[in-house]
Amino acid sequence: MWRRATLFLRVLEPPIHINASLSQTFTTGFPFHFQEKDGICPKPLITFVLGGPGSGKGTQCGKIVETFGFKHLSAGDLLRREMVSDSEYGSMIMNTIGEGRIVPSEVTVKLILREMESSDNHKFLIDGFPRSQENRIAFEQIIGAEPHMVLFFDCPEEEMVKRVLSRNQGRIDDNINTIKNRLQVFESLNLPVIDYYAKKGKLYRINAVGTVDEIFEHVRPVFEACEF
Numbered sequence: 001m002w003r004r005a006t007l008f009l010r011v012l013e014p015p016i017h018i019n020a021s022l023s024q025t026f027t028t029g030f031p032f033h034f035q036e037k038d039g040i041c042p043k044p045l046i047t048f049v050l051g052g053p054g055s056g057k058g059t060q061c062g063k064i065v066e067t068f069g070f071k072h073l074s075a076g077d078l079l080r081r082e083m084v085s086d087s088e089y090g091s092m093i094m095n096t097i098g099e100g101r102i103v104p105s106e107v108t109v110k111l112i113l114r115e116m117e118s119s120d121n122h123k124f125l126i127d128g129f130p131r132s133q134e135n136r137i138a139f140e141q142i143i144g145a146e147p148h149m150v151l152f153f154d155c156p157e158e159e160m161v162k163r164v165l166s167r168n169q170g171r172i173d174d175n176i177n178t179i180k181n182r183l184q185v186f187e188s189l190n191l192p193v194i195d196y197y198a199k200k201g202k203l204y205r206i207n208a209v210g211t212v213d214e215i216f217e218h219v220r221p222v223f224e225a226c227e228f
């Protein structure tokens, strides 16, 4: 079904045809170099996936990727990968995640940018970002693009806490003390981002209570109907 969405994209936002020899240096009008495919350099299509800790963002992103062929970029996973690499930011990221705070925007946006530039897919699901208005503004300034739509997985706190505590992935932040901080940060810094996109008419609120498959049945029509 995502083929139909791609068709719409081609009608509304015609891909840019480029000379193969220019492919190394050509940019799409965005500040990053985007990979061309078959001589065509389509504009990136960005969906932000938001929701509190444990609301099921990562799980539903997996289903969206399977069904609609997006490239999944989890900001948390990128930060955790950077944390265990030799990066100069490693200990800062570890302390910040351990306390449930937000890593400085430049670091996260740089990691997202690197993944976008090296992807041969132009449809991106950006999971768990932006977590604050400051994150959002940094993304717009550095990447030079806005999301086409934003999903918000709306889940009651008790359910989120229950899911996080039974996640069992050995994460340093999946403990009751850090969860309290993460929920507070979500409410004070992430909800304003969600409100911002609601006012722009880009927000799709999904009831995140139910089985994984039931929730995906609320997600599916959003992607089937979108005319991008």
Ligand SMILES: Nc1ncnc2c1ncn2[C@@H]1O[C@H](COP(=O)(O)OP(=O)(O)O)[C@@H](O)[C@H]1O
Residues within 6 Å of the ligand: 051, 052, 053, 054, 055, 056, 057, 058, 059, 060, 163, 164, 166, 167, 168, 208, 209, 210, 211, 212, 215
């Ligand atoms: N609908 C659901 N019902 C019960 N558990 C779920 C559901 N969706 C996800 N989970 C589980 O809850 C935990 C958190 O899900 P995850 O996708 O990692 O959320 P997030 O990325 O928003 O933190 C995981 O262990 C996952 O398997």
Ligand SMILES: O=c1ccn([C@@H]2O[C@H](COP(=O)(O)OP(=O)(O)O)[C@@H](O)[C@H]2O)c(=O)[nH]1
Residues within 6 Å of the ligand: 051, 052, 053, 054, 057, 058, 074, 075, 076, 077, 079, 096, 097, 098, 100, 101, 102, 103, 104, 108, 127, 128, 129, 130, 131, 135, 173, 182
């Ligand atoms: O854009 C981001 C994404 C994540 N994080 C940090 O990484 C943690 C885990 O994020 P993730 O999205 O993996 O958690 P989830 O919501 O999926 O449980 C967050 O609490 C933050 O400390 C961050 O600082 N900026």
Ligand SMILES: [Mg+2]
Residues within 6 Å of the ligand: 057, 058, 074, 076, 128
């Ligand atoms: Mg996640």
